[in-house]
Amino acid sequence: MNAAATALLVLSLGSPLLRADHLALHNGDTLTGSIIGIGEGGRVSFDSPNAAAPLQLRGSALAAIDFQFTPPKNIPQSERIHLQNGDVLPGEILGLNKDSLDLRTWACGDLHIPRSVIASVNFGVAPHDLVFQGPQGAEGWSDNENWTFEEHALTASSRGTIARRKILPEQFILRFRLDWESNPNFKFYFCDDLLESSGDTDRYYFEINTGGLQLKRQAADSKRRWYSLYSSEEHRPDTFPDNGMEVELRVDRKHRLIYIYIDGEDEGHHHDPIGEIPTGSGIMLESMAGGDMKNIVSAIEIYNWDAISQIHRSEGHKNTDVDAVITTESERYEGIAEALVGTGADRVFLLKNAHSDNPMHIPFGALSVLYFRQAAVEAASTSEFSLNMAARGRLALNNPTLTTDSLTIEHPLLGQTTIRRDALMSMVANPPPASEPSE
Numbered sequence: 238m239n240a241a242a243t244a245l246l247v248l249s250l251g252s253p254l255l256r257a258d259h260l261a262l263h264n265g266d267t268l269t270g271s272i273i274g275i276g277e278g279g280r281v282s283f284d285s286p287n288a289a290a291p292l293q294l295r296g297s298a299l300a301a302i303d304f305q306f307t308p309p310k311n312i313p314q315s316e317r318i319h320l321q322n323g324d325v326l327p328g329e330i331l332g333l334n335k336d337s338l339d340l341r342t343w344a345c346g347d348l349h350i351p352r353s354v355i356a357s358v359n360f361g362v363a364p365h366d367l368v369f370q371g372p373q374g375a376e377g378w379s380d381n382e383n384w385t386f387e388e389h390a391l392t393a394s395s396r397g398t399i400a401r402r403k404i405l406p407e408q409f410i411l412r413f414r415l416d417w418e419s420n421p422n423f424k425f426y427f428c429d430d431l432l433e434s435s436g437d438t439d440r441y442y443f444e445i446n447t448g449g450l451q452l453k454r455q456a457a458d459s460k461r462r463w464y465s466l467y468s469s470e471e472h473r474p475d476t477f478p479d480n481g482m483e484v485e486l487r488v489d490r491k492h493r494l495i496y497i498y499i500d501g502e503d504e505g506h507h508h509d510p511i512g513e514i515p516t517g518s519g520i521m522l523e524s525m526a527g528g529d530m531k532n533i534v535s536a537i538e539i540y541n542w543d544a545i546s547q548i549h550r551s552e553g554h555k556n557t558d559v560d561a562v563i564t565t566e567s568e569r570y571e572g573i574a575e576a577l578v579g580t581g582a583d584r585v586f587l588l589k590n591a592h593s594d595n596p597m598h599i600p601f602g603a604l605s606v607l608y609f610r611q612a613a614v615e616a617a618s619t620s621e622f623s624l625n626m627a628a629r630g631r632l633a634l635n636n637p638t639l640t641t642d643s644l645t646i647e648h649p650l651l652g653q654t655t656i657r658r659d660a661l662m663s664m665v666a667n668p669p670p671a672s673e674p675s676e
Contacts, residue, residue: 259303261478275639303479312343327628333577344660390535393524400432416481418531430517439515489544554608
C-alpha cells in the first residue's frame, strides 16, 4: 500500500485508525492496522484492513513502527536509570551495592543491572500531581470556534480556537498528542490569560506547520510582539511517518526555562529573555486548517512539577573518576557509592568520601541525582532499532521478537530483555554503520 492509499484509508474510516499500529517501510510506503507479531529473522506479520490475509513483511523493509498505545496510570517510575549508551529505564530502585543495582520496572519486570553500564540515576522523577487529563468532553472548555469532540480528542478541520481557563500551576508539565491529516497548521498557547488569537499579551505558544516546529514567546510590549525560543526545520510534518507526534513542555517560571521533548526526545531547554515572565494560567488551541487539513489533539495532561530536580540533572558529572550525588537541597558530594540500606521511608544511601572515616548517611528522599564513575566498559555493538516505551523509557535493541503479550530483544548492555507489549510506543530502525573506506 502506498502513502496515498493509506491517507485515503484514514479518511474513510476516521479517527479510530489513529489508535491502530502504524508501519513505515524504507521504500516510503506506510501501513495502518494491527501487528500480529515479529518472528524469527525480524519478519513482520501485519493485519491490514485493506488485505484479505495478514501481510508478511521482511524485517529489512521495516523503517519504523508506531504502536497503538494508551498511557498507563500509576506505574512505578520514581527513579530513572541512564545507561552509558544513552538508554533510559524508568522504575523503582530495590537495592544497590558495590557491583550492581536492582530495579523494579513496570515495562521489563525486575532487572539486575551491573553498575559498570550505568551512567546516572535520577530520583523523584515521578509521580507528579495530575492537574488535568482530557479532553473528556465539552465541560470546562470555553470560546469554542469550529472544534468538535471525537473519541476523547479535539478535532478541527477549519480555522478556529478553543480555550480552557485557570488550569496551569506555577511550575508545570504540559503533554499532548497531535495527529493530522494532510498537513498540520496548529498553535498551542499556554501561560495565557488573554485567550484570544490576536492582541498584545505575555504568553507562549508552540506551533507546527509545513515549515517545522517553533516555540515562541509573545510579549505585551508592542515594540516586540514575539520572540523565537526554539525552532526546528528538521521536525517538519513529513518527517513523522505516522502523521502524529507526542509533545511535552516542562515550564519552570521561577528560572525562566522551558524544556521541550518531541516523541520522548530531548530538544533542550530554552531561556525566556523578555521582561516579566508570563503569569497566565490558561491554555488555548488554535487551528489554522484549511482545505483537506485536519488537526486532532488528544491525551492532554497537565502536572504540577518540581523543577529543581531538572536543574540538577543539567549540571552533569564533573569528576568522572568518582561517584557523586546531588541532594534536593543542591548539595554535591563525591566519593564511592557503597550501598542502599534500610526499608521504606527509612532507606539511607551510604557514600564513602575522602573527608571522613565513616560513610555519609543520606536519606533516600533527599537524593536528586546519583552519578556513577565512568569505568571503561566494552563498547556496545551497533543496534538495529531504537525503542520508545511508557514513562519516557528508551532502549537500543537487536533481534526483536513480538507476540501478543511481549517484545523480547537482545540489548547491547543488558542482554536478553522482555518488555510487555502495552508499554511499547514506537520502534525506529537505526541507520547501518558507515562502511570503512577502502584502501
